[in-house]
Amino acid sequence: MADAELLSRIQFGFVISFHILFPAFSIGLASWLAFLEGVWLWKRTDIWRDLYFFWLKIFAVAFGMGVVSGIVMSFQFGTNWSNLTLAAGNILGPLLNYEVLTAFFLEATFLGVMLFGWRRVSHGTHFFATCMVALGTLVSTFWIISASSWMHTPAGHVIRDGIYYPESWWAVIFNPSFPYRLAHMTLAAFITTAFVIGGVSAIYLLRRRWEEKAQLMLKLALVFVIIVVPIQVFVGDLHGLNVREHQPAKLAAIEARWETEKRVPLTLFAWPDEVAETNHYAVDVPYLGSLILTHSLDGEVKGLKDFPRDQRPPVKPVFFAFRVMVGLGFAMLAISGLGLLLWWRGRLFTARWFLWAFALMLPSGFIAVLAGWYVTEIGRQPWVIYGLMRTRDAFSGVDLASVVISLSTFVVVYAIVFGFGIWYLYRLFRAGPGSAPPRNVPGKTPARPLSVPDAPVEESP
Numbered sequence: 451m452a453d454a455e456l457l458s459r460i461q462f463g464f465v466i467s468f469h470i471l472f473p474a475f476s477i478g479l480a481s482w483l484a485f486l487e488g489v490w491l492w493k494r495t496d497i498w499r500d501l502y503f504f505w506l507k508i509f510a511v512a513f514g515m516g517v518v519s520g521i522v523m524s525f526q527f528g529t530n531w532s533n534l535t536l537a538a539g540n541i542l543g544p545l546l547n548y549e550v551l552t553a554f555f556l557e558a559t560f561l562g563v564m565l566f567g568w569r570r571v572s573h574g575t576h577f578f579a580t581c582m583v584a585l586g587t588l589v590s591t592f593w594i595i596s597a598s599s600w601m602h603t604p605a606g607h608v609i610r611d612g613i614y615y616p617e618s619w620w621a622v623i624f625n626p627s628f629p630y631r632l633a634h635m636t637l638a639a640f641i642t643t644a645f646v647i648g649g650v651s652a653i654y655l656l657r658r659r660w661e662e663k664a665q666l667m668l669k670l671a672l673v674f675v676i677i678v679v680p681i682q683v684f685v686g687d688l689h690g691l692n693v694r695e696h697q698p699a700k701l702a703a704i705e706a707r708w709e710t711e712k713r714v715p716l717t718l719f720a721w722p723d724e725v726a727e728t729n730h731y732a733v734d735v736p737y738l739g740s741l742i743l744t745h746s747l748d749g750e751v752k753g754l755k756d757f758p759r760d761q762r763p764p765v766k767p768v769f770f771a772f773r774v775m776v777g778l779g780f781a782m783l784a785i786s787g788l789g790l791l792l793w794w795r796g797r798l799f800t801a802r803w804f805l806w807a808f809a810l811m812l813p814s815g816f817i818a819v820l821a822g823w824y825v826t827e828i829g830r831q832p833w834v835i836y837g838l839m840r841t842r843d844a845f846s847g848v849d850l851a852s853v854v855i856s857l858s859t860f861v862v863v864y865a866i867v868f869g870f871g872i873w874y875l876y877r878l879f880r881a882g883p884g885s886a887p888p889r890n891v892p893g894k895t896p897a898r899p900l901s902v903p904d905a906p907v908e909e910s911p
Contacts, residue, residue, distance in 0.1 A: 453850055454845075454848055454853045455842060455845045457857055458526075458845060458848065458853050459841070460857065461526070461530065461856065461860060462523075462526055462530065462531070463827075464864075465519065465523045466823075467823075468864055469516065469520050469522075469523050470819060471816050471819070471820070473520075473591070473639070474815070474819045475512050475639070475642055475643055475646065475816075477587045477591055477639035477640070477643075478639045478641075478642060478643025478644065479508065479509045480587045481584045481588075481643075482647065483502060483505055483506060483564075483583075484577075484580050484584040486498055486501050486502040486505065487502050487580050488577065497662065497663055500884065501667065501883055503887065504878075504883035504884070505647075505883075506564070506565070507878050508878055508879070510565055511878070515868060518867070519868075522860070524546070529846065530846050530853065531834075532846040533843060533844045534844035536613075537835075537839060537844075538601075540614060540616060541607060541614050542597050545593055545596055546594075546597060549590050549592075549594060552586075552590075553586045553587070554590070556582055556586035556589065557582075557583055557587070560580075560583050560586070561579075561583055564580050567579065569887070591632065592632060595631050595632045596622075596623050596632075598826075599625050599632075600622055600625045600628075601830070601835050601836065602696075602697065602826070602830055602836050603626040603627040603697075604835055604836065605621045605625040606618040606619065606621025606625065607622060609838075614835075627689075627692050627693075630685065630688055633685045634682070634686060634689050634822075637682045637685060638818065638819050639819075640674070640678060641675060641678055641682060641782065641815050641818075642815025642816055644674045644678070644815075645671070645675065645812060645813075645814055645815045646812055647667050647670070647671040648675070648812075649810075649811060649812025649813075650664075650812065650879055651664040651665070651668035651671065652664075652806070652809040653805075653809050653812075655668065655799055656806065659882060661799075663883045665799050668798070668799070669793070672790070672798075675785075676787075679782045679786055682779070683783070686779070687742075690743065691745075694751075698757075699754065699761060699762055700763055700768070700825075700830065701743065701751070701752070702754045702756075702762075703762065703763045703768040703829055704768055704769060704772045704825065704829065705743070705751065705769075706720055706729050706765055706769045707754065708728060708729070708754050709753040710750065710752045710753040710755070710756050711750065712740065712748045712749065713748050713749075714737075714740050714743070714751045715734035715736045715737065716739040716742060717732055717734050718733045718734070719732070719773070720732035720769070722765040739751065761832065763829045763832070764828055764831060767824060767828050768824070768829045771824040771828070772825045774817065774818070774821040775825065779818065782811070785808060788804060789808070792804055
């Protein structure tokens, strides 16, 4: 039974790790498309329209893979984790249904117009459809984060005979951690998209292809990260204060704090030893931990020894994943600052070392999102509903053979389907931002957003 439960956890983690990458990209990409089309309507310059249709193809593929992986993920609530569904279905079910009734319906209504209506509707109608799809991705984020946040900071409910019933939907939806998680995840999605756009632009400039369009995209991506990454740092700090208040065991694991004490240092690196309840090879900065975590030099931080061993999250994965996320955040700050300096000096497009650095940062948003998600979800353990229901109690009791078969099937199918999808995205990126399809051509079918040129067509130098 324990082995089947562990494999079920691995299966859910595997599926959600794939799924979260695509919404993290498509949320920001939808808003990027609305921006591009809005500027094109204002300026009527071909370069903006060409960029819109280039990124529209990317969005269509990423959005489709996100939908497929999301549907598969939800099935597990009824198979491997049915006890959670039985206990908290009165709360989680409506929240997920609200996402379908609002976001999915909004996206489904306007996605077809956005993808295929270029030659069939007016400019204004097409732009409205793009904006509605972008709004749909944000509404979807709202409901999903609300449901996830409630499981971390449950509120607005009563429990009768082991079943959770909503008492105040306002308190359920806007639970204590929800505003911070929503802002943090939305900004993370936007930053992820910005680094993909900037990284792709840097690669084009290194290869001297599509240089005019690449320069425009790189400048836009750089401006965005210069503004938004510092905001994300501020939001992350607020989120950390919220975690300290509502999930102190998670914070203790994040910092590998074993003793409750004041004036704690900031541990830059260590090897946490959960058996000996100590850290090896620790590199500490005195007082900085209290200053960051409590905004006071003598602030107190709870240690893991204050919690029973069976109520502590796994320390190593939380500790190291958090440092990966924060390290990438500082790298993002550094590269945005360097880009601003090079722009001021007129060397933004000629400093090849910077272009290589930005190109290498292309996947940084995805890695940071995954690391942050691992901190959030592993740090919640051993609870599936924090402080109320343990993860082991949510397990359905599915037999080991069934979990082995389903997990193996997921791995094989995902490798094939998403391997093909990623390969197709590579082909789209390699084809580059060519000319947008013309409008109102008699006898022609709607523009095909997923088509790829037979061979890349390079701009003249």
